Amino acid sequence: MAEELIGNCLVAQSGGPTAVINASVAGVxxxxxNHPCIEEVYGGMNGVLGIL
Structure with missing residues (x-):
């Protein structure tokens, strides 16, 4: 069986804050x-620019 990855999740949206994009980010x-292998969830303010 494959090993489970353990780490963090980084989410960034691109484009305007539409209902579809907001729902997608909320789903992520x-x-x-729900997964104990994901230790932290981070979001980039202003999309990808917030990560840089």
């Missing part, structure tokens, strides 16, 4: 919180 965060 919600699902990430």
């Amino acid at each position: 965060v919600s699902e990430a919180l």
Whole structure:
């Protein structure tokens, strides 16, 4: 069986804050919180520019 990856989750959205994008990000965060192998969930303010 493959080893489970353990680490953090980084989420960044691009484009305007539409209902679809917001729902997608909410889904990613919600699902990430259900997995004990994901230690922290981070979000980039202002999308990718917030990560740089």
